[in-house]
Amino acid sequence: MLIARVVVDVPLAHLDRPFDYAVPPELADDVRPGCRVRVRFAGQLVDGFVLELGDTTEHQGRLAPLAKVVSSEPVLTPEVAALARAVADRWGGTFSDVLRLAIPPRRASAEKRPPAEAPEPPPAPDPAGFARYPAGPALLTALAEGRPARAVWTALPGEDWPARLAELCQAALSGGRGALVVVPDGRDLDRLEAAAARALPKGSFVVLRADAAPDARYRRFLDVARGTATVVLGTRAAVYAPVADLGLVAIWDDGDDLHAEPRGPYAHARDVLVHRAHLAGCAAVVAATARTAEAALLLESGWAHELVGNRSALRAASPRVHALGADSELARDPAARTARLPSLAHRVAREALAAGAPVLVQVPRSGYAPGLSCERCRAPARCAVCAGPLGISATPGPGGSRVPACRWCARPAATFDCPHCHGTKLRASVLGASRTAEELGRAFPGAAVRVSGRTSGVLASVPAGPALVVATPGAEPVAEGGYGAALLLDSWALLGRADLRAGEETLRRWMNAAALVRPASAGGQVVVAADAAHPVVQALVRWDPGWLAERELADRRELGFPPATRIASLSGSPEALADFLAALRLPADADLLGPVPEQPRPGQEGVRERYLVRTPRGEGATLAHALAEVQGVRSAKKVPEHVRVQLDPTELV
DNA sequence: TAAAATGCATGT
DNA sequence: CATGCATTTTAC
Numbered sequence: 001m002l003i004a005r006v007v008v009d010v011p012l013a014h015l016d017r018p019f020d021y022a023v024p025p026e027l028a029d030d031v032r033p034g035c036r037v038r039v040r041f042a043g044q045l046v047d048g049f050v051l052e053l054g055d056t057t058e059h060q061g062r063l064a065p066l067a068k069v070v071s072s073e074p075v076l077t078p079e080v081a082a083l084a085r086a087v088a089d090r091w092g093g094t095f096s097d098v099l100r101l102a103i104p105p106r107r108a109s110a111e112k113r114p115p116a117e118a119p120e121p122p123p124a125p126d127p128a129g130f131a132r133y134p135a136g137p138a139l140l141t142a143l144a145e146g147r148p149a150r151a152v153w154t155a156l157p158g159e160d161w162p163a164r165l166a167e168l169c170q171a172a173l174s175g176g177r178g179a180l181v182v183v184p185d186g187r188d189l190d191r192l193e194a195a196a197a198r199a200l201p202k203g204s205f206v207v208l209r210a211d212a213a214p215d216a217r218y219r220r221f222l223d224v225a226r227g228t229a230t231v232v233l234g235t236r237a238a239v240y241a242p243v244a245d246l247g248l249v250a251i252w253d254d255g256d257d258l259h260a261e262p263r264g265p266y267a268h269a270r271d272v273l274v275h276r277a278h279l280a281g282c283a284a285v286v287a288a289t290a291r292t293a294e295a296a297l298l299l300e301s302g303w304a305h306e307l308v309g310n311r312s313a314l315r316a317a318s319p320r321v322h323a324l325g326a327d328s329e330l331a332r333d334p335a336a337r338t339a340r341l342p343s344l345a346h347r348v349a350r351e352a353l354a355a356g357a358p359v360l361v362q363v364p365r366s367g368y369a370p371g372l373s374c375e376r377c378r379a380p381a382r383c384a385v386c387a388g389p390l391g392i393s394a395t396p397g398p399g400g401s402r403v404p405a406c407r408w409c410a411r412p413a414a415t416f417d418c419p420h421c422h423g424t425k426l427r428a429s430v431l432g433a434s435r436t437a438e439e440l441g442r443a444f445p446g447a448a449v450r451v452s453g454r455t456s457g458v459l460a461s462v463p464a465g466p467a468l469v470v471a472t473p474g475a476e477p478v479a480e481g482g483y484g485a486a487l488l489l490d491s492w493a494l495l496g497r498a499d500l501r502a503g504e505e506t507l508r509r510w511m512n513a514a515a516l517v518r519p520a521s522a523g524g525q526v527v528v529a530a531d532a533a534h535p536v537v538q539a540l541v542r543w544d545p546g547w548l549a550e551r552e553l554a555d556r557r558e559l560g561f562p563p564a565t566r567i568a569s570l571s572g573s574p575e576a577l578a579d580f581l582a583a584l585r586l587p588a589d590a591d592l593l594g595p596v597p598e599q600p601r602p603g604q605e606g607v608r609e610r611y612l613v614r615t616p617r618g619e620g621a622t623l624a625h626a627l628a629e630v631q632g633v634r635s636a637k638k639v640p641e642h643v644r645v646q647l648d649p650t651e652l653v
Numbered sequence: 654t655a656a657a658a659t660g661c662a663t664g665t
Numbered sequence: 666c667a668t669g670c671a672t673t674t675t676a677c
Contacts, residue, residue: 006677019677042676043654059677638674 002028003057004066008041008048009096013631016094018051022063031066034074034081036106038067049076049099073111075103075225077242083276084240090275090620091647092568092627093265101263102240103221110219115226119201124174125167132156132313139307143171143283146247150277150304152295153287154545156317157515158482161287162188162195165250168285169231170199177247177282178230182239182269184256185474186211187460192233192252200231208234208241236261236269239276249273250285255292255501255508256474260650268650270294274303289515289545290508293556296549297563306546314543319486319517319524321541322348323532345527346443348485353447353466355523357484361470362513363436364489372404374416376423381416390416390426436489437470444468452477473509482518484525491530491537500561500652503536504552510540560591562648566620568627569646571598571610576641581611583630587622590615612652620647 002023008015021039023031031037033052038045045067057063076099084098124144130136135151142149155161165181172179183189186209196205206220206229223229227244234241236259239249251259251270259269270286271294277284286295286304298304309317322344349359365371372381372390381390381404390404390413404426405412416426428435441449452459452471459477462469469477488510495506510528518524530537539548557564570577577595586592594611615623627645634643 003677008676010676012676015676021677039677040655042674043656044676045654057677061677063677 001055002031003054003063004031004037005051005054006037006039006048006066007051007095007099008039008046009099010041010046011094011096012635013094013628014633014636016088016096016628016632020057020059020063022065023053024065027066027069030069030072032072032074033078034076035072036070036075038070040064040067049103051076051081052078071106071108071111073222073225075106075221075242077225079246079280080240080242082279083272086275086279087267087272088265089628090271090624091265091267092624092631092645093267094628097264098240098267101237101261104217105214107215107218110215110222113219113222116203116223116228118228118230119204121173121176122170122199122201122204125170125199129160129164129167132309132317133307134310135305135307139285140167140171143168143177143248144175146172146175146177147283148277148281149283150298151285151307152291152299152304153285153307154291154309155287155289155515156309156313157289157319157511157517157543158317158519159289159515160195161252161289162191163199165192165252165285165287166195166199168248168250169196169205169233172247172283173200173204173231175247176245178232178243178245179248179250180232180234180238180241180243180246180273180276181250181252182234182236182259182273183252184258185235187458188252189233189235190460191478196231196233203229205229205231205233208232208238210235210237239269239272246276246280246282248283248285249277249280250287253288253290253508253512254286254295255288255290255504257650266646266649268648271648274298288508290504290511291545291549292504292508293549293552294563296546296553300550300553308546316521317519318543319514319526320520321514321526321528321543323528323530323537323541342529345487345489345529348525348527349444349468349487352484352523352525353444353468355484356464356466357481357518357523358462358465358467358469358479360476360479360483360486360513360516361436361440361468362476362486362488362509363470363472365472372426372428374418374421374423375425375427376418376421379418379420381413381418381426383413384417392428437468440468440470450477471513473513476513476516479516482522482524483516484518484523486513486517486526488513488526488528488530491528495530495534495536500556500559501650503548507536507539507545507548510536511543511545514540560614561652564617566615566617566623567648567652568613568623569610569649569652570613570627570643571608571646572643573606573641574609576639576643577609577611579639580630580634580643583633584613585626585629586613587615587619587626589619590623623647 004021004023005018007018035050087098088095127137127140169179193207206223225242232241251273254270352359403412437449437451448467450469452475458475461478464481514526591614595609598608598610
């Protein structure tokens with residue numbers, strides 16, 4: 001008798017295992033490993049995937065028959081199934097949670113198309129693009145020969161990274177292997193797609209983006225599953241794409257928090273990618289302009305080699321970076337930043353504009369005055385009704401009025417009474433891009449001012465020519481011919497954060513902006529509004545992201561934070577947490593930290609708190625298993641209140 | 654949402 | 666303490 005091992009699509013943790021079903025003779029021709037089926041499960045008809053076919057079962061009782069083969073298309077490949085299982089285990093989630101991210105919803109119409117012919121592999125790429133990196137040509141050769149080379153690539157400032165990543169894919173493809181590249185957002189994906197169109201044969205690659213129409217999304221997924229397209233370019237969910245004969249996985253800007261999956265089991269694209277390279281025995285490239293502590297650990301542990309520019313190439317490519325003194329007015333008072341732009345920043349901007357070049361101005365937040373605080377005691381101003389933060393939006397209200405309002409519940413705050421000191425006046429604690437643009441317009445009359453940010457719309461690029469381009473981090477447009485200068489005005493907001501990653505994240509944002517500036521030899525200058533003695537500022541001035549990443553890693557080791565340790569965050573109501581912890585069998589050397597009250601999220605009710613569980617890195621698997629076990633017991637008992645479990649969450653205070 | 658297991662009142 | 670019926674639990 002033919003038996004199908006089926007993974008059913010139910011979110012219950014205690015049912016996270018395959019179930020055997022008998023294949024009725026009339027379905028035997030259609031059923032295939034990896035295909036979608038419907039089965040009767042606890043009375044209900046549920047969706048599932050066939051993991052494998054066999055002729056034996058461990059199950060004692062009578063096997064139920066498969067109800068239906070939804071489609072014969074093998075969408076769950078053995079390699080992806082193994083990856084999904086590993087990810088679920090590593091992050092304490094369930095297999096079906098991961099599959100929901102990995103396999104897009106089916107669209108029957110897309111399956112009707114006959115599979116296209118796979119294009120011929122291209123020739124190996126010209127290594128000239130990597131000539132400035134001593135280890136570059138060897139990496140290309142390794143990829144073309146199908147060897148599992150692993151690198152942390154730190155791109156030189158001004159690098160045409162989409163072209164380089166396309167060349168890495170071309171190398172893998174020339175050796176007959178597939179490749180997978182993950183980037184943070186749609187704008188980066190557009191650039192990568194354009195570069196791939198130049199370097200790779202037509203039809204050999206597909207672009208997977210989460211915001212694509214369901215039909216197009218499934219069609220492209222099928223191109224990959226059927227093996228017609230062997231290179232996948234995409235955003236974070238693409239780490240699970242079923243690329244045939246995977247030879248290379250790569251990620252761009254792994255420090256960008258868009259790579260952190262906000263849906264369970266909350267796995268980070270870089271970490272999934274590293275797991276995948278391990279399972280598939282393929283090459284891996286963790287690439288960025290800056291460097292994360294996680295990437296530093298990959299180097300330190302010997303898992304990856306460093307791919308960095310040589311000294312002279314770095315000198316030739318870097319802009320000149322100026323920092324301000326510690327006592328500068330600008331460094332201390334955000335409100336003084338633009339209204340009284342320090343003479344240095346003013347001069348640098350004026351010079352660039354006079355030379356006919358655009359100037360990039362990086363500000364921390366979009367909007368007009370997104371953050372407000374009490375004028376007297378400087379405590380952050382909160383909504384009297386829901387305790388959400390007050391702000392002034394970028395778009396003026398009726399009659400051009402700018403009234404403070406709650407950023408969660410949108411209630412206008414006509415009056416303000418500070419709960420700490422009973423002050424009644426508000427001041428801007430954070431200035432937004434719109435406000436900065438307004439003030440710069442006054443400081444440089446005659447210069448065109450353009451804004452790129454979430455609220456006002458993100459620009460992909462700006463033309464050469466004098467203009468002030470105000471952008472929030474991550475929304476900096478690429479300038480044709482490079483920017484003449486960049487002013488980094490968001491220093492205090494970034495460095496002042498209590499966040500564990502504040503230093504690393506600040507350098508990442510600064511470098512991503514500064515990398516768009518022309519080299520110093522072409523007049524490119526960067527002014528950073530922060531104390532020159534600060535290590536993050538030093539790393540920028542010397543353009544040494546590796547040094548800062550090593551320091552960050554050492555700090556985390558000292559403080560006992562990831563990636564040096566493994567930390568699980570447990571959040572929920574106090575009662576649910578108490579219940580959860582009572583059932584949790586902590587690994588022997590685990591610490592339990594907390595509880596700390598959690599900021600209520602918009603639309604969330606009741607008191608929530610959070611515990612952290614810390615274990616040594618080597619105990620991570622034990623911890624994840626123990627957490628999954630408790631989730632299983634709770635789901636079997638049908639405990640109504642959910643406890644959110646996140647392993648190595650990005651935000652750790 | 655189907656079968657099996659369990660709970661519970663009822664009648665001898 | 667068997668029987669019938671309702672409710673809860675299981676999960677192939």
